[in-house]
Amino acid sequence: MYYIIKMKINKLVFALLAALVLGACSSSPKVSPVPSIEEDAEPPQGPKYLEYSENYEVTISTPSLVVFNWHRDYYSGGAHGMQEKTWYVIDKKANETIRRSDVFKPGSEGQLQELIESALRKRDKLESYEALSSGVYFEDTVEITDNYFFSRTGVGFHWDPYEIAPYSEGIIEIILPYGDLRSLLNQKGLALAEEVQKG
Structure with a gap:
């Protein structure tokens, strides 16, 4: 039960972060979710984690774009834990990811x-x-x-x-x-x- 509640909270936090980041300097009062961020906000599938933590860091914010990362640390048994980091480069005006x-x-x-x-x-x-x-x-x-x-x-x-x-x-x-x-x-x-x- 704790795992399910925590993942729901994490999904909510991620959605709020996306809205805040995009809405901070958006010319439009309504901020639509960026598809790739919305997909990533889904709780991970597979074995339940014994430990799980995540944090978000905004590293760049200009009138046109924002750059932030989503860092996850987790442990599901085995020799060691795992960490993953996903970077996002977002066009604030178009509300979409800027791909490489x-x-x-x-x-x-x-x-x-x-x-x-x-x-x-x-x-x-x-x-x-x-x-x-x-x-x-x-x-x-x-x-x-x-x-x-x-x-x-x-x-x-x-x-x-x-x-x-x-x-x-x-x-x-x-x-x-x-x-x-x-x-x-x-x-x-x-x-x-x-x-x-x-x-």
């Missing part, structure tokens, strides 16, 4: 992947000629994640434990500086980057 494909130019994936893999090598102190798998990563190439975010200094990319490396590495986040991304961001991406940097 909305801010990067078509065909920029190859160059973006090179920058990401270079940053991951730097994180793991690997030389440029060394394969990613010679460090902590599972594979020699890393798929570009859609779990991304804008920060004051660049565009960040996020992977939960087990996505690209063992649990012992924890959450992996890298930030690519805006200066390295100028040729890859489209007009919308450049405008958002400029707005975020101005604060």
Whole structure:
């Protein structure tokens, strides 16, 4: 019973957060839920958790967008608990999520992947000629994640434990500086980057 009540409260908190975040600077008095946020607010299915906690952090808020993350820690038995973090980049005026494909130019994936893999090598102190798998990563190439975010200094990319490396590495986040991304961001991406940097 406690689990069910707590999940209902969490869903309500998440819905209220979404409404507050979107409504803070919205030109429209009525705030409709963002579909992807509404879906994520559904209680997780599967085994009941022995422990579960979550928190929300707004990291960027400008007239045009808000960036926040939803961080969950849970334990359902076994050797260790688990943590997950989902990032949201929200267009306040349109009340919709801004996806990675909305801010990067078509065909920029190859160059973006090179920058990401270079940053991951730097994180793991690997030389440029060394394969990613010679460090902590599972594979020699890393798929570009859609779990991304804008920060004051660049565009960040996020992977939960087990996505690209063992649990012992924890959450992996890298930030690519805006200066390295100028040729890859489209007009919308450049405008958002400029707005975020101005604060």
